[in-house]
Amino acid sequence: MLSGNEAIALAARHCGVALGVGYPGTPSTEILENFSELGGSAEWAPNEKVAAEVALGVAFAESDSLITMKHVGFNVAQDLFFTAAYSGIQGGMVAVVADDPGMASSQNEQDTRSIARCGGLPVLEPADSQEAYDFTKLAFKISRKFKTIVIIRTTTRVAHTTSIVEYSGEIAPLAAADYRKDIPTHVMVPAHAKPAHKVLRKKLAEMQAWNNAEGPNKIEMRGSDLGIVASGVAYQYAREAAPDASIFKVGMSPLPIEKIVEFSKNFKRCIVVEEGDPYMSELLRANGANVEERAQAWRFGELNVDRVRAQIANDTSFEMPVRKAKPPALCKGCPHIFSFQPLVELGLIVAGDIGCYTLAAMKPLSGMDMQICMGASIGMGVGMRKVLPEEKARKVVSVIGDSTFMHSGLTGLVQAIYNPPSTGHVIIIVDNSTTAMTGHQENPATGKRLDRSETSKISIEEVARAMGAKSVAIFNPVREQAQFKEHLIERLKAPEISVIILRQPCILAAAAEIKRKAKQ
Ligand SMILES: Cc1ncc(C[n+]2csc(CCOP(=O)(O)OP(=O)(O)O)c2C)c(N)n1
Numbered sequence: 219m220l221s222g223n224e225a226i227a228l229a230a231r232h233c234g235v236a237l238g239v240g241y242p243g244t245p246s247t248e249i250l251e252n253f254s255e256l257g258g259s260a261e262w263a264p265n266e267k268v269a270a271e272v273a274l275g276v277a278f279a280e281s282d283s284l285i286t287m288k289h290v291g292f293n294v295a296q297d298l299f300f301t302a303a304y305s306g307i308q309g310g311m312v313a314v315v316a317d318d319p320g321m322a323s324s325q326n327e328q329d330t331r332s333i334a335r336c337g338g339l340p341v342l343e344p345a346d347s348q349e350a351y352d353f354t355k356l357a358f359k360i361s362r363k364f365k366t367i368v369i370i371r372t373t374t375r376v377a378h379t380t381s382i383v384e385y386s387g388e389i390a391p392l393a394a395a396d397y398r399k400d401i402p403t404h405v406m407v408p409a410h411a412k413p414a415h416k417v418l419r420k421k422l423a424e425m426q427a428w429n430n431a432e433g434p435n436k437i438e439m440r441g442s443d444l445g446i447v448a449s450g451v452a453y454q455y456a457r458e459a460a461p462d463a464s465i466f467k468v469g470m471s472p473l474p475i476e477k478i479v480e481f482s483k484n485f486k487r488c489i490v491v492e493e494g495d496p497y498m499s500e501l502l503r504a505n506g507a508n509v510e511e512r513a514q515a516w517r518f519g520e521l522n523v524d525r526v527r528a529q530i531a532n533d534t535s536f537e538m539p540v541r542k543a544k545p546p547a548l549c550k551g552c553p554h555i556f557s558f559q560p561l562v563e564l565g566l567i568v569a570g571d572i573g574c575y576t577l578a579a580m581k582p583l584s585g586m587d588m589q590i591c592m593g594a595s596i597g598m599g600v601g602m603r604k605v606l607p608e609e610k611a612r613k614v615v616s617v618i619g620d621s622t623f624m625h626s627g628l629t630g631l632v633q634a635i636y637n638p639p640s641t642g643h644v645i646i647i648v649d650n651s652t653t654a655m656t657g658h659q660e661n662p663a664t665g666k667r668l669d670r671s672e673t674s675k676i677s678i679e680e681v682a683r684a685m686g687a688k689s690v691a692i693f694n695p696v697r698e699q700a701q702f703k704e705h706l707i708e709r710l711k712a713p714e715i716s717v718i719i720l721r722q723p724c725i726l727a728a729a730a731e732i733k734r735k736a737k738q
Pocket residue numbers: 241242243244288290291292294324572573574575592618619620621622623650652653654655656
């Protein structure tokens with residue numbers, strides 16, 4: 219019995235993956251943790267783009283890499299993916315991108331399939347843990363066959379649901395790494411990229427033909443009244459909601475369009491059941507398939523058997539009963555509470571960021587005014603300070619966590635120091651010495667690797683000083699809250715960039731560390 223994430227990790231071990239690299243993000247985080255526990259070499263990178271760069275280096279060196287991230291992390295890494303689709307690769311590279319339809323723990327519910335299509339990359343969509351295992355193995359085969367990065371799109375239920383997996387249990391030997399000089403293939407200047415784009419389009423057509431002929435798709439012919447085209451976990455819901463319907467289960471994109479168009483002609487009515495964007499439904503209709511237009515209602519949130527029953531009944535008014543759940547809140551005694559209290563007391567405008575500390579936006583603190591994406595707090599704060607009247611501008615502070623600062627706050631600080639607002643700015647780094655939000659992973663500022671072994675620790679204060687921050691101060695938000703508040707009041711009046719580091723470990727991470735040490 220394995221979760222989808224565990225099955226992917228196991229398959230990656232069995233494929234002889236030389237390096238797993240990624241950045242934490244629900245619901246993808248456990249893949250690399252499991253891969254490491256299974257003896258694989260795994261690393262947390264500072265962000266998803268760096269992870270993709272490292273994974274591409276491995277694949278350029280004819281070896282195999284696995285990269286993992288959540289859907290929004292895919293955006294961060296896009297600059298690499300779009301052009302690496304042109305260059306192609308010499309080894310194997312598989313990127314697992316975990317979507318979060320319904321936004322259980324994300325700021326949006328974008329659909330990786332639409333983005334991968336824009337970038338010219340194939341996508342596999344497992345429907346359960348067995349397929350998570352099988353499709354990971356297949357993904358490496360496709361990657362080497364077509365010399366392309368392959369995306370595995372999971373969604374929350376596939377990633378976290380446990381089901382039976384049968385597997386071969388053999389760990390393949392690592393591919394011998396080598397590098398053969400091939401400048402036109404690897405250096406994407408216009409003269410090389412122009413033909414490379416044509417190569418990519420040809421490759422996509424070949425992948426589509428292969429998918430039509432022998433791709434991981436399944437047709438279950440039953441009744442002729444209703445035909446359903448489904449992919450990923452939506453297939454499971456459709457099978458249960460309509461046991462008599464015929465189903466075309468899609469496993470891979472570029473879609474096996476010809477086959478689906480043929481399938482759709484057999485039915486009085488044919489619908490598409492998919493989680494996320496009307497990705498298949500729009501492409502199929504554009505290609506003349508006999509499928510219904512998918513109502514807008516079905517693109518919001520996660521699907522389940524009841525919602526698919528409602529889609530079959532064309533009942534767009536159907537609403538899932540709202541389950542009473544405790545709203546998310548900061549833990550009792552969390553250091554972030556002590557960090558935010560003075561900001562609230564001073565009535566500041568807080569440009570915030572993503573992490574446990576985002577929960578400070580909730581009642582009773584209501585201490586964060588904006589949060590959009592990782593690393594944005596510093597740039598947003600600088601932008602506001604540049605246009606607000608001086609008195610109000612001086613109330614703006616940026617607040618960012620240690621992991622988020624390492625992820626994409628560094629370049630925000632560069633901007634603040636390079637183009638400072640005339641009022642200066644105050645940047646508060648809430649350093650709880652962990653990546654708490656996603657389950658307490660290490661990051662470059664904790665001095666520990668993914669497997670908790672010691673490594674170089676990047677000093678936030680030394681980085682800030684080296685970048686040119688005129689004032690860098692460190693406080694313990696719990697024990698030195700009054701001193702922090704006094705210093706903050708002074709820095710709000712200062713004309714330069716001030717960095718304040720509030721350092722106190724997350725209480726849960728500290729407790730877990732004590733337990734780990736006791737076990738050793
Ligand atoms: C681009 C992107 N990658 C990953 C995530 C998932 N994620 C949310 S917050 C966070 C890091 C939080 O760590 P930190 O900044 O140290 O704050 P803490 O939770 O420890 O308070 C991560 C990895 C995300 N939302 N966006």
